[in-house]
Amino acid sequence: MASAREWEMLWFHSHFEALTTTCHGDAWQAFVTAAMSSQHGGAFIQVDPAGRGDQGCDGYVDGLMFACYGAKSPSDRIVQDKIDSDLNKARTHWGHLMERWAFVYNNAAGLPVMAGKKLADLRRSHLPNLSVENWPPEVLWRECLRELDRDDLVRLLGAPPAPDPAAATYISQCIRSLARTRLSPEIGPVPMVPPGKIECNNFSDATSSLIKEYEPHTHHVRHYFKMASPGEHYQVSQNLKFRYTALKATLDGSDAIFHKLVDEIKEDAFSSEPQEFEREYLSAALLVTTHFFETCIIFESPKAANVPAE
Structure with a gap:
C-alpha cells in the first residue's frame, strides 16, 4: 500500500492527466502559467497579450521561454504554423533573453506527425544559443508540477x-x-x-x-x-x-x-x-x-x- 504522501501524489498526477484532455485554448495556457508561477514565484514573467500582444511569449523564467498550445483536435498544418509563428516572434522580440524555447502542449498522445518532424528539425538545426524543447504533459508534470508544495497542487488540481x-x-x-x-x-x-x-x-x-x-x-x-x-x-x-x-x-x-x-x-x-x-x-x-x-x-x-x- 502507498503511503499517504504517495497516495496523494498518485491522485494529483492522475487528475492532471485527466485535465490535459479537457483543458484547451486559453484555459490550457492559464493552467501552465499558474503552475509555473507556483514553482518560480516572482521570477516567472507572464505577459498580457492585450495591446501589442505577447510577441511570442506565453511565459518566461530564467532564460526559458514558453509557447503554449492546447488544441482540442490539433491539425498538423495548424500546429506547424503555430510552432513557426511563436518561435519566430520569440526570437525577434526576446531572442537576446532566450536560452531555451519550450513548446508546451496538452496532447499526451503526442504531436501530429509533420508537427513532430518540425520540432525535430528545429532541435537538430542548432539555432544559435537556443535549445528547442518538446514539452508534452508528462514533461510539464516532471519539470514543474511534481516539485510543487501540496498547497499549490491543491490550488491547481483540487484536494485529493x-x-x-x-x-x-x-x-x-x-x-x-x-x-x-x-x-x-x-x-x-x-x-x-x-x-x-x-x-x-x-x-x-x-x-x-x-x-x-x-x-x-x-x-x-x-x-x-x-x-x-x-x-x-x-x-x-x-x-x-x-x-x-x-x-x-x-x-x-x-x-x-x-x-x-x-x-x-x-x-x-x-x-x-x-x-x-x-x-x-x-x-x-x-x-x-x-x-x-x-x-x-x-x-x-x-x-x-x-x-x-x-
Whole structure:
C-alpha cells in the first residue's frame, strides 16, 4: 500500500492527466502559467497579450521561454504554423533573453506527425544559443508540477480524497443518490470484469495505480449491497452505465471519463453537505466508482475491446 504522501501524489498526477484532455485554448495556457508561477514565484514573467500582444511569449523564467498550445483536435498544418509563428516572434522580440524555447502542449498522445518532424528539425538545426524543447504533459508534470508544495497542487488540481476508505455513511449516500433514477424494474446479474480491464482501457500509469490502490477497499461497497433492497445494485449499475456512455461520447480518454464519473457522483450525493468533509466525500465517490469499474458494465472489457469492427 502507498503511503499517504504517495497516495496523494498518485491522485494529483492522475487528475492532471485527466485535465490535459479537457483543458484547451486559453484555459490550457492559464493552467501552465499558474503552475509555473507556483514553482518560480516572482521570477516567472507572464505577459498580457492585450495591446501589442505577447510577441511570442506565453511565459518566461530564467532564460526559458514558453509557447503554449492546447488544441482540442490539433491539425498538423495548424500546429506547424503555430510552432513557426511563436518561435519566430520569440526570437525577434526576446531572442537576446532566450536560452531555451519550450513548446508546451496538452496532447499526451503526442504531436501530429509533420508537427513532430518540425520540432525535430528545429532541435537538430542548432539555432544559435537556443535549445528547442518538446514539452508534452508528462514533461510539464516532471519539470514543474511534481516539485510543487501540496498547497499549490491543491490550488491547481483540487484536494485529493482522504487516504483511508470513506465511512459507510458516505458510501451509502453516494449509492442512494445514484439509485434515485429508476431505469428498469428488472433485476439481472452484473458480470465480473475479466482480468486485463485496466490495461485495455489505456489508463495512464497514475490512474491505473490509483484504481489498484482502491480495489482492496471495494469490499465496503459490496457489504452495503448485501444489506440493500433488492434490485438496488442493478439500478445503480445501469445509472452508471448510462453516465459512462454519455461521457464517452464527449470526452477523450479513459482518465478523463473516470475522474468525471467520480466528480459527478460526489456532486450528486454531497452538493448540499458541509464542505469541511470534502475529502471524505471524494473518497466515497472514488470507492463507489472503483467498485463498479470492477463489477459492472462501465468502461471496456478486454473481450469487447478485441472484437474486430465489421
